[in-house]
Amino acid sequence: MKKGKLYLMSLAMGAIFFACNNQTPQEKATDQMEKAENKAQASSEDAMATSESAAAKNTEAVIYSNIAAANEAISKIPAPQLSNAEAKSLYTRLGKTVVDRINAKTALEAMDKEDAIQRIKNDTARKLQAGEITQSDYDNILKYLADCFAASKSIN
Numbered sequence: 001m002k003k004g005k006l007y008l009m010s011l012a013m014g015a016i017f018f019a020c021n022n023q024t025p026q027e028k029a030t031d032q033m034e035k036a037e038n039k040a041q042a043s044s045e046d047a048m049a050t051s052e053s054a055a056a057k058n059t060e061a062v063i064y065s066n067i068a069a070a071n072e073a074i075s076k077i078p079a080p081q082l083s084n085a086e087a088k089s090l091y092t093r094l095g096k097t098v099v100d101r102i103n104a105k106t107a108l109e110a111m112d113k114e115d116a117i118q119r120i121k122n123d124t125a126r127k128l129q130a131g132e133i134t135q136s137d138y139d140n141i142l143k144y145l146a147d148c149f150a151a152s153k154s155i156n
Contacts, residue, residue, distance in 0.1 A: 067102060067103060070102045070151070070152040071099060071102060071103070073151035073152060073154065074095075074098060074099060074102065074148050074151055074152060076151075077144065077147045077148060077151060079091070079144075080137075080140035080141060080143065080144045081136075081140060082133075082137050082140060082141075083133070083134050083136065083137050084132075084133065084137070086127060086132045086133055087127075087133040087134070087137035087140075087141065090120060090123060090124050090127065090133070090137075090141055091140075091141055091144060093120055094117065094120045094121075094124075094141060094144070094145060095144075095148075097113055097116045097117050097120060098117065098145070098148045098149075098152075100113050100116075101113035101114060101116075101117065102152055117145070121142070121145070124138055124141050124142070125138070
């Protein structure tokens with residue numbers, strides 16, 4: 001009988017141990033709910049990241065479209081009538097710099113190109129004072145610059 005009691009006691013202890021180690025149905029349901037909530041949150045985060053990525057790509061497409069439209073508008077501005085090679089050189093430098101400003105990828109690059117445009121404007125004024133270009137050349141170059149700015153701003 002002692003062996004039977006020992007056996008029953010061992011069996012009872014095992015059952016108690018097993019019962020204490022296992023979760024109740026409520027605990028199992030709570031764990032499943034937590035797992036489901038975690039999966040739902042991860043899915044929501046993935047969806048948000050995908051949405052943000054799509055929005056960024058759409059914004060990028062709009063920006064590049066605006067850049068292309070500004071470049072096209074600039075290309076349609078007629079070249080000014082200039083009297084000599086020096087004036088034509090200033091006009092060419094100015095045109096290239098304006099296009100580079102429109103196509104700038106960073107704020108630093110844009111500021112650099114704006115500084116370059118200002119330097120070209122200053123060079124144009126110095127060349128006028130030195131008699132290397134005429135007043136008409138000077139006026140036509142500045143009008144061309146104003147037309148470029150107006151065309152590029154009308155796109156945005």
